[in-house]
Amino acid sequence: MLLCIDIGNTNIVLGLYEGQELVTHWRINTDQARMPDEYGLTLNSLMQHAGLKIKDISGIALASVVPPVTDIIIEMLQRYVGQEPLVVGSGVKTGVAVRYDNPREVGADRVVDAAAAYRLYGGPACIVDFGTATTFDAISTSGEYLGGAIAPGIRLAAEALFRGTAKLPRVDLQRPSRAIGTNTVDSMRSGILFGYVGLVEGMVARFRQELGPSMRVIATGGLADVIARETQVIEMVEPWLTLKGLRLIYEMNRGAE
Numbered sequence: 001m002l003l004c005i006d007i008g009n010t011n012i013v014l015g016l017y018e019g020q021e022l023v024t025h026w027r028i029n030t031d032q033a034r035m036p037d038e039y040g041l042t043l044n045s046l047m048q049h050a051g052l053k054i055k056d057i058s059g060i061a062l063a064s065v066v067p068p069v070t071d072i073i074i075e076m077l078q079r080y081v082g083q084e085p086l087v088v089g090s091g092v093k094t095g096v097a098v099r100y101d102n103p104r105e106v107g108a109d110r111v112v113d114a115a116a117a118y119r120l121y122g123g124p125a126c127i128v129d130f131g132t133a134t135t136f137d138a139i140s141t142s143g144e145y146l147g148g149a150i151a152p153g154i155r156l157a158a159e160a161l162f163r164g165t166a167k168l169p170r171v172d173l174q175r176p177s178r179a180i181g182t183n184t185v186d187s188m189r190s191g192i193l194f195g196y197v198g199l200v201e202g203m204v205a206r207f208r209q210e211l212g213p214s215m216r217v218i219a220t221g222g223l224a225d226v227i228a229r230e231t232q233v234i235e236m237v238e239p240w241l242t243l244k245g246l247r248l249i250y251e252m253n254r255g256a257e
Contacts, residue, residue: 003057004246005085006109007064007073009132010155011222014043015243016052022240024050027222032068039073040080060085061250063108063242086250088112093252095119097144109242110137111145116245117218118143121236124211126204128234129241130221132156134196136203138211149203154223158192173226197230204233 002017008030015025026046047054060077062085064070070087077085086092088108096114100106110129117127118139125139130153137148152160154173162170171188179194181187208215219227219234220241228234238244 001052001056001058002247002250003060003081004243004250005060005062005073006242006246007062007066007069008109009066012069013243014046015240017247020247022243025240025243030066030069032066032072034072036072036076036079039076043076043080054081057081057083059083059250059254061088061246062086063088063112063246065107065109086253088246088249092249094249095143095252099144099146106145110135110148112245112249113137113220113241114139114145115248116238116241119248120238120244121216121218124214125216125218126207126211127241128200128204128217128219128224130154130219130223130227134199136207138207151199154192154196161188161192173223193226193230197227200227201231201233
């Protein structure tokens with residue numbers, strides 16, 4: 001089985017593939033203070049709960065935007081799985097030509113998402129990733145990564161609103177019944193949720209002006225479903241897009257196992 005690991009700023013997403021089938025997946029907190037043994041015990045516990053064993057893992061693919069945690073996870077994998085992961089970065093075949101001014105500035109997860117989105121839907125395409133940051137990535141007709149836009153993530157913005165004001169409370173992202181809130185909590189929910197819908201629709205329209213009317217729009221990330229329910233500009237929701245991309249890149253570099 002192939003273990004795919006996506007290390008993000010807030011969460012680490014893990015998925016196990018049997019061939020092309022995503023058998024199971026997990027989401028845990030990203031914590032730079034955790035030791036390799038702690039992550040190892042967590043992995044072992046998750047696999048046992050799924051009726052699997054660590055020895056079932058035959059390969060590992062990893063993408064990360066948190067270098068300190070990358071080192072911790074690699075040490076854990078060496079110790080508990082006994083394998084070196086394929087880490088997406090310089091020298092790894094992705095099938096994606098990066099046209100950024102400085103390609104090293106592009107997060108590995110964005111390249112992995114581009115590889116998966118192009119394989120699944122072709123180009124041109126816009127990938128909207130609702131993570132710690134909300135990112136918009138542009139893929140050309142020939143599958144090149146052209147660049148994109150980065151905005152604060154929804155939860156990050158909501159937390160900043162709470163921390164940066166004296167009287168506004170911390171709120172969840174429950175959908176308000178109306179855009180015009182009649183109390184503070186619903187007013188905040190409206191501004192956060194519907195405000196981000198407006199952000200997405202506006203950015204997608206601008207990307208379409210530059211990429212052309214045939215551009216596909218793919219959403220991923222933990223809150224993709226929440227936003228997709230509120231707008232028609234999102235055509236596909238792919239919550240495990242990065243895991244799919246990691247599998248494709250692993251096969252590209254080491255062959256299907």
